[in-house]
Amino acid sequence: MQRVDFAFQQVMQYLNTQSQGRTLWLADENTPSNVSLSPPNVDVVCNRYDLFLSLQRAGWSCTFGDFTLYTHSDASFDRIVYRISKEKPLVHHLINQAFRLLKKNGCLILIGDKSEGIKTFSRKTASLFQTPLVERKVNGSVWVSEHIKSHQTSDTDWLDDQNYAELRAQSFDNGKTYYTKPGIFGWQKIDKGSAFLIDQLPDMVGDTSLIQGSVLDLGCGFGYLSIELAHYPIQLTSTDNNAAALLACSENLIALGNKGQVVPSDAGAQLPSNAFDLVVCNPPFHSGFSTSSELTQRFLNQTARLLKPNGIACFVVNQHIALEKLAVSYFRDVKLFADNGHFKLLTLQAPKKQKDSI
Ligand SMILES: C[S@@+](CC[C@H](N)C(=O)[O-])C[C@H]1O[C@@H](n2cnc3c(N)ncnc32)[C@H](O)[C@@H]1O
Structure with a gap:
């Protein structure tokens, strides 16, 4: 019997909830490849070719790449949804990038299982965003945190991403x-x-x-x-x-x-x-x-x-x-x-x- 992926259910719930402006979904390897719905105003960046192909077939606006996100301009999204990845440098890199890519008052939504380290990543993100931690438990051991960008990047202590973007x-x-x-x-x-x-x-x-x-x-x-x-x-x-x-x-x-x-x-x-x-x-x-x-x-x-x-x-x-x-x-x-x-x-x-x- 297939295990229910509560974290992924949360991702979809957020993406299917209408929000003002543009949403970016950072879809890492932990996303099932049979995603069907394509909500409006959602751009996806994913690092897995099978997922990229199936999202394209289902009509999503999707880019395949290594999450460097260099071609995305600062302050270009109102909302970013990210189910945390397995590797710490990548998670740190994407949280840093999310901060850069969000418009003022934009929101980063982090989703993950406690065993994957979501509680620690949420705490670090709150500190990067310099806002109080807003988190909730959803199902089983899955947690969600929401982070509003209320200040600009220049005075920020970036998370250590071990220079993720560079080979x-x-x-x-x-x-x-x-x-x-x-x-x-x-x-x-x-x-x-x-x-x-x-x-x-x-x-x-x-x-x-x-x-x-x-x-x-x-x-x-x-x-x-x-x-x-x-x-x-x-x-x-x-x-x-x-x-x-x-x-x-x-x-x-x-x-x-x-x-x-x-x-x-x-x-x-x-x-x-x-x-x-x-x-x-x-x-x-x-x-x-x-x-x-x-x-x-x-x-x-x-x-x-x-x-x-x-x-x-x-x-x-x-x-x-x-x-x-x-x-x-x-x-x-x-x-x-x-x-x-x-x-x-x-x-x-x-x-x-x-x-x-x-
Ligand atoms: C066990 S590693 C072996 C890597 C490399 N050949 C080595 O010997 O170090 C398996 C590789 O399969 C890749 N992989 C996983 N799913 C895949 C898929 N659906 N299609 C193609 N490659 C995939 C992974 O990214 C990983 O690089």
């Missing part, structure tokens, strides 16, 4: 430097599962000479797998749903001499069928604050569609994910290649004919 060159444990930033999966470390996959990849495909042709990094993040593959004689495509990940991956591949193309997609759904000899993937197992096997199945379904009939997909997953069981619905040949006690490596071959979507 930064960061040294990692392996001695390499990558462009990365908060908001991207594992932005400060190499994922151990991905490192395991790269280590074993030549043996998984049988021979390094088979790492050629068209290769897809599905869910590329800042591009660790892409970077490690870029020295092979391949045509590389890297794709992700997350705007910050796409920017970072692109910058990393430019730094290597412009290797490959980086494109947005929802689990590869916007890429051509039967196009790839090799797909490498460390799939996400959660969307926003919730986990979902539906997302894993979408990755498998799309991989089966994207692979050439004689292509091979190499996946790494956390040990607790039953990828083998799910994968047999999409591939005739599913092999558990290795298991190091934390992560499993699987090869998927001979894709079954796929339905258009799942």
Whole structure:
């Protein structure tokens, strides 16, 4: 049974309540992608491509981007609605930006669960806005706070956003430097599962000479797998749903001499069928604050569609994910290649004919 998302219900309730002037909705990864209604005078900025596509289809005025909000002018909105994100630097950045973007007497509405830190963020926001804290509990452990902008920005102590908006060159444990930033999966470390996959990849495909042709990094993040593959004689495509990940991956591949193309997609759904000899993937197992096997199945379904009939997909997953069981619905040949006690490596071959979507 689907869990009721009370925080999202609150977001929709606010957006559907008529208010004077223009509203901005900051829609982060924790928003379900099946939003239908499109109320008037609401602009949306979202950092997730699947959500962007579904909001566009439903008629919303929506921009896909990394929440830098640089192109939005100061004092241009009367109301901003934001359900807090997972990462503190991003939440701080968006609260700071909301303050800048609001007109005088405009209102920022923050929504979130107590376990997500809403109480602390609301307190900090009240201090930034220099107004008393106005908050209320709505359902379960979901809280809402409302903050009116009654003073201008010059005398404000901004929240520490760790320079969220900028990509930064960061040294990692392996001695390499990558462009990365908060908001991207594992932005400060190499994922151990991905490192395991790269280590074993030549043996998984049988021979390094088979790492050629068209290769897809599905869910590329800042591009660790892409970077490690870029020295092979391949045509590389890297794709992700997350705007910050796409920017970072692109910058990393430019730094290597412009290797490959980086494109947005929802689990590869916007890429051509039967196009790839090799797909490498460390799939996400959660969307926003919730986990979902539906997302894993979408990755498998799309991989089966994207692979050439004689292509091979190499996946790494956390040990607790039953990828083998799910994968047999999409591939005739599913092999558990290795298991190091934390992560499993699987090869998927001979894709079954796929339905258009799942
Ligand atoms: C486990 S991370 C792996 C990242 C990277 N490949 C690595 O090895 O570090 C999964 C990635 O899938 C991306 N992702 C999540 N949902 C997605 C979707 N619907 N379509 C495409 N990518 C998605 C996330 O943004 C994240 O970058």
